[in-house]
Amino acid sequence: MGAVGVASAARAQGPAADPARPAPPKPDAKGTSDAKGKPDAKGLPGTIAWKDPDALIVHSNQTVETKRGFIGSGIVTPIGRLFIRNNVAPPPDGIVADRDAWRLEIAGVADPRTLTLAELKRLGLASVATVLQCSGNGRKYMQDALQPGQKISGTPWTVGAAGCVIWSGVPLRAVVDALGGPAAGMRFVTGTGGEELPAGLKPKDVIVERSVPIATLDTVLLAWEMNGEPLPLAHGGPLRMIVPGYSGVNNVKYVKTVALTAVETDAKIQAASYRMHGVGERAGPGQPSIWEQPVRSWITAPLEDGAAGRAVVTGIAFGGVNAVARVEVSVDGGRSWSDAPFIGPDLGRYAWRQFALALDLPAGTHVLVSRATDAAGNVQPEETPPNGGGYSYNGWRGPAVSLRTA
Amino acid sequence: MGAVGVASAARAQGPAADPARPAPPKPDAKGTSDAKGKPDAKGLPGTIAWKDPDALIVHSNQTVETKRGFIGSGIVTPIGRLFIRNNVAPPPDGIVADRDAWRLEIAGVADPRTLTLAELKRLGLASVATVLQCSGNGRKYMQDALQPGQKISGTPWTVGAAGCVIWSGVPLRAVVDALGGPAAGMRFVTGTGGEELPAGLKPKDVIVERSVPIATLDTVLLAWEMNGEPLPLAHGGPLRMIVPGYSGVNNVKYVKTVALTAVETDAKIQAASYRMHGVGERAGPGQPSIWEQPVRSWITAPLEDGAAGRAVVTGIAFGGVNAVARVEVSVDGGRSWSDAPFIGPDLGRYAWRQFALALDLPAGTHVLVSRATDAAGNVQPEETPPNGGGYSYNGWRGPAVSLRTA
Numbered sequence: 001m002g003a004v005g006v007a008s009a010a011r012a013q014g015p016a017a018d019p020a021r022p023a024p025p026k027p028d029a030k031g032t033s034d035a036k037g038k039p040d041a042k043g044l045p046g047t048i049a050w051k052d053p054d055a056l057i058v059h060s061n062q063t064v065e066t067k068r069g070f071i072g073s074g075i076v077t078p079i080g081r082l083f084i085r086n087n088v089a090p091p092p093d094g095i096v097a098d099r100d101a102w103r104l105e106i107a108g109v110a111d112p113r114t115l116t117l118a119e120l121k122r123l124g125l126a127s128v129a130t131v132l133q134c135s136g137n138g139r140k141y142m143q144d145a146l147q148p149g150q151k152i153s154g155t156p157w158t159v160g161a162a163g164c165v166i167w168s169g170v171p172l173r174a175v176v177d178a179l180g181g182p183a184a185g186m187r188f189v190t191g192t193g194g195e196e197l198p199a200g201l202k203p204k205d206v207i208v209e210r211s212v213p214i215a216t217l218d219t220v221l222l223a224w225e226m227n228g229e230p231l232p233l234a235h236g237g238p239l240r241m242i243v244p245g246y247s248g249v250n251n252v253k254y255v256k257t258v259a260l261t262a263v264e265t266d267a268k269i270q271a272a273s274y275r276m277h278g279v280g281e282r283a284g285p286g287q288p289s290i291w292e293q294p295v296r297s298w299i300t301a302p303l304e305d306g307a308a309g310r311a312v313v314t315g316i317a318f319g320g321v322n323a324v325a326r327v328e329v330s331v332d333g334g335r336s337w338s339d340a341p342f343i344g345p346d347l348g349r350y351a352w353r354q355f356a357l358a359l360d361l362p363a364g365t366h367v368l369v370s371r372a373t374d375a376a377g378n379v380q381p382e383e384t385p386p387n388g389g390g391y392s393y394n395g396w397r398g399p400a401v402s403l404r405t406a
Numbered sequence: 407m408g409a410v411g412v413a414s415a416a417r418a419q420g421p422a423a424d425p426a427r428p429a430p431p432k433p434d435a436k437g438t439s440d441a442k443g444k445p446d447a448k449g450l451p452g453t454i455a456w457k458d459p460d461a462l463i464v465h466s467n468q469t470v471e472t473k474r475g476f477i478g479s480g481i482v483t484p485i486g487r488l489f490i491r492n493n494v495a496p497p498p499d500g501i502v503a504d505r506d507a508w509r510l511e512i513a514g515v516a517d518p519r520t521l522t523l524a525e526l527k528r529l530g531l532a533s534v535a536t537v538l539q540c541s542g543n544g545r546k547y548m549q550d551a552l553q554p555g556q557k558i559s560g561t562p563w564t565v566g567a568a569g570c571v572i573w574s575g576v577p578l579r580a581v582v583d584a585l586g587g588p589a590a591g592m593r594f595v596t597g598t599g600g601e602e603l604p605a606g607l608k609p610k611d612v613i614v615e616r617s618v619p620i621a622t623l624d625t626v627l628l629a630w631e632m633n634g635e636p637l638p639l640a641h642g643g644p645l646r647m648i649v650p651g652y653s654g655v656n657n658v659k660y661v662k663t664v665a666l667t668a669v670e671t672d673a674k675i676q677a678a679s680y681r682m683h684g685v686g687e688r689a690g691p692g693q694p695s696i697w698e699q700p701v702r703s704w705i706t707a708p709l710e711d712g713a714a715g716r717a718v719v720t721g722i723a724f725g726g727v728n729a730v731a732r733v734e735v736s737v738d739g740g741r742s743w744s745d746a747p748f749i750g751p752d753l754g755r756y757a758w759r760q761f762a763l764a765l766d767l768p769a770g771t772h773v774l775v776s777r778a779t780d781a782a783g784n785v786q787p788e789e790t791p792p793n794g795g796g797y798s799y800n801g802w803r804g805p806a807v808s809l810r811t812a
Contacts, residue, residue, distance in 0.1 A: 073533060073574035074634030076482055081634075122716045125762040127479060127750030166750070168479035228480030228487075310528045344533030344572070347751040356531040 047090050048234045055081040057160065062086040065160035071300045073314065075344050075354055076129070077163030079227055082235070085134045085161060087208050087269060088195040090233055091254055095194065099230060099238040104222070108190075108260030110180025117238055120222060124174040127166055128221055128244055129347035131318045134161035135247040135274055135290045138393030142386040150279050152390040159298045159399050164316070164352045167242045169223035172258065176217065186260035187214050191241040194254030204267050210250050210274075211264040212243050212291060219244045222255065244350040245321030247293050247392070249274050264289075277388040290391050293320035295380055297327050297355075297372035298399040308363040308405040313340070318352035319374030326373040327355045333367035333400065334382065340370070349375070361405045368401040453496050454640045461487040463566065468492040471566035477706045479720065481750050481760055482535070483569030485633055488641070491540045491567060493614050493675060494601040496639055497660055501600065505636060505644040510628070514596075514666030516586025523644055526628060530580040533572055534627055534650055535753035537724045540567035541653040541680055541696045545796030547804030551789070556685050558796040565704045565805050570722070570758045573648045575629035578664065582623065592666035593620050597647040600660030610673050616656050616680075617670040618649050618697060625650045628661065650756035651727030653699050653798070655680050670695075683794040696797050699726035701786055703733050703761075703778035704805040714769040714811040719746070724758035725780030732779040733761045739773030739806065740788065746776070755781070767811045774807040 044053050045061040055070035064084040072078065095102065100118035140156035155161070172189065176182060193208035212220075221242040224231055231237030236253030243250045249269070264270055264285070275287040297317035317327040328337040340357035347353075355370070373379045383395040450459050451467040461476035470490040478484065501508065506524035546562035561567070578595065582588060599614035618626075627648040630637055637643030642659030649656045655675070670676055670691070681693040703723035723733040734743040746763035753759075761776070779785045789801040 072634030073531060073631050074572040075533060076572060076634055078634050122718060124764055125479060125718050125720055125749060127481060127760065129751050166480040166482060168750070225479050228478030228482055228484050312528060312531050314531055343531060344574070345535050345751070345753040345757070347753070351751070354533065358530055 045084075047093075048084055050080070051082075052078075052080040056083075059155045059157075062089065063155040063161075065155075065157055066163065068159055068298075068300065069303055071160075071163075071316065073300075073344075073354060075164055075347060075351070076166055076227055079229065079232065079235070082132070082163040082165070083134065083161045084234060085155070085248060086253075087249070088193070088197070088206055091194055091196055093233050095254065096230070096233050096237050099224065102238040104239060104255060105257040106175060106179055106259075107257065108183050108186050109176050110183060113179060115175070117224060120170050120175065120239075121224070123178055124170045125168065126171050126221060127168040128219075128242065129164060129166045129351035130242060130244045131293065131320075131350065131352050132163055132165050132251060133248055133293060135249050135391045136389065137161035138296075138384075138395075138398055139390030141393055141395060141398030142384065142390045144398075145383070145386055146279065150386070152279060152386060152388065154390045161248075164318075164347070166227050166347070167221055167223035167240075168225035168228070169221045169239070169242070172220035172222055172241075173218050175222065175258075176260070182214075182217070182260045185262050188212065188261045188264055189214060189216050189220055189243075190257075190259045190261045190265050191252035191255050192257040192259075193252045194256040207267050208252060208269055209265045209267040210252055210270055211261060212246060212250050214260065216243050216246070217260070222258070245293060246291050250291060274389065274391065276391060279386050279388050281388050283388060290389070293318075294392055294394040295319045295322070295324065295372050295374040295378045296394040297324075297370040297380065297396070299329070299368050299370050299401050302368075302403060303401055305404045305406075308361055310358065311361045312356050312358050313368060314354065314356045315340075315370050316352045316354050317370065317372035319349070319372070319376075319378070321350070322374035322376045322378070323349035324353055324372050325375045327353075328371045329355070329357045330369050330371070331359065331361065331366045334369055334371075334396070337371065363406050365402065365404050368403070369396050369399070371396040451490075453499075454490055456486070457488075458484075458486040462489075465561045465563075468495065469561040469563075469567075471561075471563055472569065474565055474704075474706065475709055477566075477569075477722065479706075479750075479760060481570055481753060481757070482572055482633055485635065485638065485641070488538075488569040488571070489540065489567045490640060491561070491654060492659075493655070494599070494603070494612060497600055497602055499639050501660060502636070502639050502643050505630065508644040510645060510661060511663040512581060512585055512665075513663065514589050514592050515582050516589060519585065521581070523630060526576050526581065526645075527630070529584055530576045531574065532577050532627060533574040534625075534648070535570060535572045535757035536648060536650045537699065537726075537756065537758050538569055538571050538657065539654055539699060541655050541797045542795070543567035544702075544790075544799030544801075544804055547799055547801060548790065548792040548796045550804075551792055552685065556792070558685060558792060558794065560796045567654075570724075570753070572633050572753070573627055573629035573646075574631035574634070575627045575645070575648070577624075578626040578628055578647075579624050581628065581664075582666070588620075588623070588666045591668050594618065594667045594670055595620060595622050595626060595649075596663075596665045596667045596671050597656075597658035597661050598663040598665075599658045600662040613673050614658060614675055615671045615673040616658055616676055617667060618652060618656050620666065622649050622652070623666070628664070651699060652697050656697060680795065680797065682797060685792050685794050687794050689794060696795070699724075700798055700800040701725045701728070701730065701778050701780040701784045702800040703730075703776040703786065703802070705735070705774050705776050705807050708774075708809060709807055711810045711812075714767055716764065717767045718762050718764050719774060720760065720762045721746075721776050722758045722760050723776065723778035725755070725778070725782075725784070727756070728780035728782045728784070729755035730759055730778050731781045733759075734777045735761070735763045736775050736777070737765065737767065737772045740775055740777075740802070743777065769812050771808065771810050774809070775802050775805070777802040
């Protein structure tokens, strides 16, 4: 740690912090949002017009990223700053007008039935903090590394298609046990989203239906709250299937069916998409599905040029299904590393942790990177080889911050 | 735990959960708020017009309580639902237009000086979750217990002048160490708020200046973020002195001076207010100051009549400066008790925890209460004897929930 120079000139660390509060919210239930997600005057789609426009990058109506300087230091990501990624446009906001009336079909159990959300609420309550991250977060770094003639389609997310959320709801295990337990031979938990499917397309080609291994039966939460508030429509309200440690697509929004199944769904989003395959190769069910998230970290401040002297390098780190155990910081692009202490409360193995390392940045050019290790000993690689879908990037090199101090 | 009756009719547990998002915020820095706190059309004072009006009870412009059914299950209290209690009206919102320019005088150290917020940010970063609670939270239960002729002045808060917040900022210890350490003989940490003092009154009679024991030097945080967002003006932005485990008044808003001092401030708010004294007695500096919060808990659901059968009784519990170690629930008004499990992540000793106990409520009348024990073995009493200020209520009897199931 360098000398403390508290009298040095102020310098900008990240973006201006005002306004203190997000843009005017549009309550879900009052018909003010536009279910088609048409961008409003501020550039935010109607369904999320209540979010903080200053904190967000709008890639499209269905893909909105948190700016790197707006991740904050409070561990839990404010809902107004959290990213959005939809595979299909959200259902009409009428579904959150009477949340307790939402119906969930439970299948693949001894006593299958359909329960209302009000009934689910009587079965138990649990809370879990998880990193919610789009499977393609960091895709831009893979796209930037492609050879001529190669192509990876998809939103060029950098680090902002991720956040840390506290979910509250009923454990799936409590529901399954109340319905007599799993039927015999079931190997997957399959959730089906409540999106209205576009006309003229084969339902299996567009339906959001994902299968995850049955081992998740003991960790899946059927969540109706996010960060202590009723789950907004834009994030899957009234009910979402949360699969802790798994990438975003597996956390099915507006979940209308949860089935324990013997085989994976043959919906296209499971069978032919979100598979780990080579660039230019065709995806299919023989390839690994995008399920558990790999260990990852990135720096959140400083992000801009500034005065030389004392600085606090901060960032976030997480391990997917494993707790994050260690994070190192380098200010010389990975030539030398220092352990960075975690700060704040530990929200559990599926959450991210924040780190802060005070050091001295002498005048010059600096390349700031971070490298995390999870509790199973997995270490972030320097680079993640590109794959056809641009999924699961976790290299430490991609999100490097280059800046000058003077 | 009673029989599981998942097919029983839905019943209301707490208030309707819509709208999903709070009312339109007014960004602090854009001159849209009314620093005088004039109530707007929705009944919320202008400085907090961006909060969720459905979640709040407006006692006055400076005293706004969270409704019991809106505490949520996510541990951290959403800012839009958090209570407000000001001793003096907030300063003009210009002070959050350029947050990094805010100046804090540090005195009582070897090398006293004034630092900008930008400079403070270079000294370190930490996060802590604390229960922020008005010293008078629960006063109504004391007022209800008074004998004829007795009186306790003050807002009749029930349970809603409290929330759990994640604060981020620099530890006071890091700042003091950077300035050469404490001067000799200092026994208190004294913070001064940046409110504009009303004309025509003696400054010492109205200034918000509080002293807490020097032991807090190792726990006080100078916070610029709340729940991952820049600290709103209404909650003390740009900078607030957070004293973990201490009641609300000690957490000085818009803090402009932090001094290590040999004696307590003689400001009225310290010398003659927020003292533990008998009903009808005069308060003075010889009486104990309202500092550490006692162990407390209350039930958050169910709050209303409903169908008999399976229910999940939920609530929150905290121990002030001690971690909360145990909570028990009774559905017969305290005749018999059952241990209730905590749910969700543990945010540390100063945070509250949530509990959830699934049980059977047969048809009839029920009186639901909870009783917490902290890590030091302190147990909530059945009642807290009334005191002159109506401070530090922590009885388990007061917040009892009476309801009928049929």
